[in-house]
Amino acid sequence: MSSHATPDPYASPIAFGQRMQILRERRGMTRQVLAGLLGKSPDWVKSVEAGRMQAPGLEMVYRIAEALRVRELADLTGHGEHTVNLFAGPGHPRLGAVREAIEQLALGTPTSPPPTPAHLAARLEVAWAARHKAPDHRDKIGALLPGLIRDAQLAVQHAETPSDWRAAQAVLAETYSLAQFFLAYQPDASLLWRVAERSMVAARQSGDPHAIGVSAWLLAQAHRDTGPSHYDAADDITAQAIEYLEPLLPDADDEVLAVAGALQFEAGYTAARRGATATAWSRWDTAREMAERLPESYYHPITSFSQAIMGAHAVTVAVELHQGAESVRQAARAEATTIPSRPRRARHRIEEARGYHLDAQPDVALATLEKAHEAAPETIRYNGYARGIILEACESKVTARRRRASELAVEMGLLAA
Template sequence: MSFTDAAPEPIAFGERLRILRVRRGMSRPVLAGLLGRSPSWLKQVERGEIHTPPLPMVLRIAEVLRVRNLSDLTGDQSMPVDLFVGPGHPRLPEVRAAVDAFPVAGTDRQAPDAAHLRARLARAWSARHSAPNHREVVGSMLPDLIRDAQLAVGQADTGPERRAAHAVLAEVYSLSQFFLAYQPDGALLWRVAERGMVAAQESEDPHTLGMAAWLAAEAHRDAGHYDGADAVTLECLRHLEPHLADGGDDVLAMAGALRVAAGYTAARRGDTGAAWGWWDKADRIAQALPADYYHPVTSFSRAVMGAHAVTLAVELHSGGESVRQAARADARCIPSRPRRARHRIEEARGYQLDGQSDTALATLEKAHENAPETIRYNGYARRIILEETEAKSPERRRRASELAMKVGVLAV
């Protein structure tokens, strides 16, 4: 083989780690702190002075840096594991086709009115919160909802009709984002998020705009765009401020959900004070809402504040605080199956951080019983399960392997 035909030198693990850290805009001390290690240890790993850490640490690095595929971090293409991208749902092609279709206003078919579309949306949200296979149920409803809402916007004649139709369309796009999240079509997710923001702005409705901004911030944060998440969140909070006194419970709840979103982003950055400060502000809003209030899109309510506290502690990588918050939170008070399952996953993250791996695995088993489709698409759950398949305990390896096959992390 000639010199020019030589294969390029593979990028070492440490250099891959450094590149990914810099791309995330994360300093070495911040990343080291989130991993529970010293900056000097991280520096040695990045320089190759310490060999690739064991799998549990590699998985935690991938989680903190939001590395979607382990091969991007390890360089090992023989076992590409998508941690934060779930499988493509069978309904995905139908939903994609409805989003991509060009809506023709001049069609002979009459669009349903806004009241009819809102009733269908309410049924869809109810199904999402109550069905264990919520992605399947929502995915079957979305294509017709998307087409009809687009048609309603095109056929609206007056200003009020157009604004009402845009509000419905924005909410349909919000529902679509829940279906599309963590599926292998990031471009489609962003397209829907952007269309949702445009429709919300056209609606001129504060509550609708708050929903679209909240979901856009979620998408930015999940992609590691923390500045983008903050920009959307804080700008929308400023917009909502004049409407809080007379906007009703839904507008107040959106302001609360956006404050939680700001806290999540601060926690991802490792800013403990800001994270809990935003939680306190959100909790004050939650206490001002009726005891039985539950926002259908964001799940914001009194019942969910305990779950948010668990997540903040976990994102700050505080195992002891995560377990303390988990003991205070009552998952039974959360009326939504997928939100309850997500809370169980967050509890499992906390237990594992605290060294209680058996309890973490048992909690994930509860999450799977409650809403299988939630855990199947959750990168944190997939990471814990994959890590536990390497546990020293044969019994824990067996349980983790069984759950891994159910979730789809390992092939049957």
């Protein structure tokens, strides 16, 4: 190997600073950008990378890992025994029952007639409404999912006509989509992947454009959130789904149009993760134009796509591009818009907080996370970005900020009272 080649951080126990530099350069990130994300100076970053100072404390290591999109602390520290998934929240008490329902084969003859697809669709509508309205939305849908999963599987297996079978497959795909929202950021990535793939298979079997679009949207998210090595797969999925839906759009109903818009934004989200500024904003603009074709009061129950969500999406693009000042500007523009879903509103507040954090406004970031907690505690509790900002503030030298962050951390269950 050439002496100028980038060393592999996994090949030998390289010092922390060297690993940090290797991972930073692989992301194409300058010292100035990393320093800005960490609230440090470029000289501080250079000193750590050169080994002129000791590796920072755990909370700063956490922040470095987040900034570099390192999913395991071991990738950065070199200590395998300290492997910690940075983006996984705690396991929900209902996770075991949901897992059991997903893994159950549901073989044999049912003791009573399986519910019809129409009946299951009505139950799903109740479940989505509960998710949007409840602050403890994971608990609500976690209670409903086991029965929905089992009944949807039975409906597919015992459908008596081809049309009933396709309708049951569409309901099963949407049930798995609901399960994906429950499983997100929980410590069972393999289960989430299984659900995402099953949803896509069921959607294709159904032939229903809406089901196919939703399943593709969620499968692309699963790839995007896995990291840079999956960005190409995420782009391929969104591109194929958009190409499939495009001929249908002139005569499409609001649901299909909304899913197509959500896919356009999803492509922009992945572009922002890549740092492709022009593509990210272009996709956002296309999605905005599609949102304007929907009624002003319309809100898609699964993707949240609507006119109301576009301001929140603009904040996300700016944050993912590490544009702190632009994130704050977009947050101010989006402030007047009310997002009807509590968990989606909380997610937007978290994205705003990330923007304020990037813009070196830690107290505003904390205040914004308090609003997220008020909207939906279970959203912020499972969000790695929110936890990182709060735990960093818990180490602040500013007494009032440290106290405020510690109180929020205790409420979220991150710290003992």
